[in-house]
Amino acid sequence: MPTLAAHTDLIQAELADVIDVFDREIRSDLAFVNDLTGRIRAYRGKLLRPQLLLLSGKACGELRPEHITLAAVVEMVHMATLVHDDVLDEADVRRRSPTVNRLVGNEAAVLLGDYLISHSYHLCSSLGSTRASRRIADVTNTVCEGELLQIANRGNWALNEDIYLEIVRRKTAALTSVCSELGAESSGASAEIVRHMAEFGMDLGIAFQIVDDLLDLTATQAEMGKSVGRDAEMGKLTLPAIRFLQRADASGRERLINAMSGGANGDELQELLGGGDAVESSMDTARSYVQSALQHLSVLPGSDARDALAAAAEFVTLRRQ
Amino acid sequence: MPTLAAHTDLIQAELADVIDVFDREIRSDLAFVNDLTGRIRAYRGKLLRPQLLLLSGKACGELRPEHITLAAVVEMVHMATLVHDDVLDEADVRRRSPTVNRLVGNEAAVLLGDYLISHSYHLCSSLGSTRASRRIADVTNTVCEGELLQIANRGNWALNEDIYLEIVRRKTAALTSVCSELGAESSGASAEIVRHMAEFGMDLGIAFQIVDDLLDLTATQAEMGKSVGRDAEMGKLTLPAIRFLQRADASGRERLINAMSGGANGDELQELLGGGDAVESSMDTARSYVQSALQHLSVLPGSDARDALAAAAEFVTLRRQ
Numbered sequence: 001m002p003t004l005a006a007h008t009d010l011i012q013a014e015l016a017d018v019i020d021v022f023d024r025e026i027r028s029d030l031a032f033v034n035d036l037t038g039r040i041r042a043y044r045g046k047l048l049r050p051q052l053l054l055l056s057g058k059a060c061g062e063l064r065p066e067h068i069t070l071a072a073v074v075e076m077v078h079m080a081t082l083v084h085d086d087v088l089d090e091a092d093v094r095r096r097s098p099t100v101n102r103l104v105g106n107e108a109a110v111l112l113g114d115y116l117i118s119h120s121y122h123l124c125s126s127l128g129s130t131r132a133s134r135r136i137a138d139v140t141n142t143v144c145e146g147e148l149l150q151i152a153n154r155g156n157w158a159l160n161e162d163i164y165l166e167i168v169r170r171k172t173a174a175l176t177s178v179c180s181e182l183g184a185e186s187s188g189a190s191a192e193i194v195r196h197m198a199e200f201g202m203d204l205g206i207a208f209q210i211v212d213d214l215l216d217l218t219a220t221q222a223e224m225g226k227s228v229g230r231d232a233e234m235g236k237l238t239l240p241a242i243r244f245l246q247r248a249d250a251s252g253r254e255r256l257i258n259a260m261s262g263g264a265n266g267d268e269l270q271e272l273l274g275g276g277d278a279v280e281s282s283m284d285t286a287r288s289y290v291q292s293a294l295q296h297l298s299v300l301p302g303s304d305a306r307d308a309l310a311a312a313a314e315f316v317t318l319r320r321q
Numbered sequence: 322m323p324t325l326a327a328h329t330d331l332i333q334a335e336l337a338d339v340i341d342v343f344d345r346e347i348r349s350d351l352a353f354v355n356d357l358t359g360r361i362r363a364y365r366g367k368l369l370r371p372q373l374l375l376l377s378g379k380a381c382g383e384l385r386p387e388h389i390t391l392a393a394v395v396e397m398v399h400m401a402t403l404v405h406d407d408v409l410d411e412a413d414v415r416r417r418s419p420t421v422n423r424l425v426g427n428e429a430a431v432l433l434g435d436y437l438i439s440h441s442y443h444l445c446s447s448l449g450s451t452r453a454s455r456r457i458a459d460v461t462n463t464v465c466e467g468e469l470l471q472i473a474n475r476g477n478w479a480l481n482e483d484i485y486l487e488i489v490r491r492k493t494a495a496l497t498s499v500c501s502e503l504g505a506e507s508s509g510a511s512a513e514i515v516r517h518m519a520e521f522g523m524d525l526g527i528a529f530q531i532v533d534d535l536l537d538l539t540a541t542q543a544e545m546g547k548s549v550g551r552d553a554e555m556g557k558l559t560l561p562a563i564r565f566l567q568r569a570d571a572s573g574r575e576r577l578i579n580a581m582s583g584g585a586n587g588d589e590l591q592e593l594l595g596g597g598d599a600v601e602s603s604m605d606t607a608r609s610y611v612q613s614a615l616q617h618l619s620v621l622p623g624s625d626a627r628d629a630l631a632a633a634a635e636f637v638t639l640r641r642q
Contacts, residue, residue, distance in 0.1 A: 030470060087428075087431060112469075114465045114468075117435070117438065118438070118461040125446070126455065130450065130454060133451060133454055134446040134447065136442075140435075140443075144435045144436040144439055145351055145436070148433075151428055
């Protein structure tokens with residue numbers, strides 16, 4: 001999704017408004033709380049989910065004040081999940097900065113995540129109807145389920161692709177899907193267009209997570225700007241390892257499982273997985289989700305915003321960080 | 322609040338409905354998730370917040386379906402805070418059962434808390450308007466601030482009563498206050514009555530937390546059914562210790578700070594604090610909040626529900642667990 005940044009001129013004013021709304025929402029009368037939320041500024045990155053929501057809105061019609069609110073809401077939800085994820089993963093680095101748990105301890109990090117999720121609902125319920133609140137809460141229910149399903153399958157060497165994809169759909173793609181869905185819906189798009197946009201966001205999110213998991217195996221911390229190799233260390237099987245285990249002989253399986261059980265580093269895993277086609281076939285799967293995403297986009301009339309969404313989808317399998 | 326249980330015949334059918342709504346809301350299609358939520362059944366205890374909401378509604382008028390939904394929402398919020406609190410406090414026992422973090426690890430406990438809070442908003446946004454969602458999210462913002470303020474003051478031996486009470490108001494009493502407020506409001510009570518009921522819940526919550534903090538010092542784990550002496554171990558100053566430190570000479574101060582810094586056990590602290598009037602004067606403060614709560618109740622017309630609320634308030638300073 002990073003090339004979305006190349007199209008931010010389409011939604012530059014709106015993104016500035018999103019940041020304003022975000023910052024106003026999380027402001028507290030307590031200095032300690034503001035100090036803590038100040039630390040996650042470094043997490044903000046490229047505001048990919050707000051961009052997805054705004055570009056989807058623009059590709060389907062006019063942007064309205066509701067889009068700004070919702071874009072701030074989804075970013076807040078995303079940040080909350082990042083903060084709690086880093087606690088769960090015991091990660092030390094995120095966007096080239098120390099993580100909140102590293103800086104202030106797990107307790108403050110748990111509470112900061114709670115604070116962000118609480119404010120996301122608070123902001124969302126400032127809208128005229130409960131409809132978006134209900135959808136957002138439905139998605140956060142699903143995100144929690146995805147994370148729990150992932151934990152339940154930690155160290156499960158028999159994890160299959162169906163369950164892996166179910167985890168990915170719930171923990172990552174449900175949120176990107178609701179971005180494009182609510183973006184379209186808030187522009188008054190038809191039910192059919194809204195459905196296609198929800199599918200677009202779902203496919204995009206799945207492709208994005210598959211690539212993210214691949215990069216966790218193949219990239220360096222310097223390239224990624226966050227801790228890498230954590231999936232393996234935490235006993236999380238991702239697509240290339242699942243495919244490797246399906247195809248390997250007994251000794252190959254044993255080597256990979258040993259490497260992952262012992263907290264393998266990236267080099268060992270790259271060596272093991274790089275030999276076959278596990279990495280390349282996983283990337284092919286990501287590419288097929290991108291193609292599916294592009295097909296859903298094709299129901300929209302041509303526009304700069306639609307082109308930006310298509311370019312973003314195509315970039316997912318090209319990114320190196 | 323435990324004597325509320327003596328008055329549950331007033332709201333018995335409604336409490337059963339609340340449990341049904343609660344259980345239906347948190348049900349997942351994932352067995353692992355249902356297994357996890359099944360573990361917090363033991364936490365449920367006496368449903369004090371739902372009772373407070375329902376009795377407040379009944380004392381102000383007729384109970385409506387909205388009361389049932391809101392009562393399940395506040396219980397879900399409360400349970401989420403318990404689950405995350407136990408992670409923060411590293412507690413092992415809650416309501417005579419092992420805590421979730423003890424049973425399944427901190428990671429699943431963090432996610433289970435997230436799951437519960439997400440479902441509480443999901444349930445709340447099933448109501449016709451965003452009004453209650455907005456209030457509930459406002460309260461959860463405040464609860465997080467209270468918890469963060471408490472963490473920021475851990476090991477702060479200069480903590481004063483004003484900050485202690487601010488922590489108590491935000492982390493505990495904001496939620497009990499919104500119970501009686503929304504209970505009254507949903508029965509169509511006047512703005513003035515709603516305000517008094519919000520104050521009633523606030524005073525009740527403050528008294529309850531002061532007593533809870535006292536019992537953490539003076540009760541045994543067997544009496545309380547949960548880990549005790551954790552406040553001191555975690556460097557949390559509560560009212561008796563604050564008053565002791567204000568009044569003690571240099572050597573007394575030093576002894577208490579040493580005891581708390583070294584992770585004192587209940588016996589040592591009871592011995593130190595029991596000598597003066599720190600414990601008794603803290604109980605007096607709790608009693609004065611109960612009196613204030615009763616005054617707010619007096620604006621209501623006489624009813625069994627009002628009597629039940631008054632009895633509950635009076636019991637706060639009598640309970641021994």
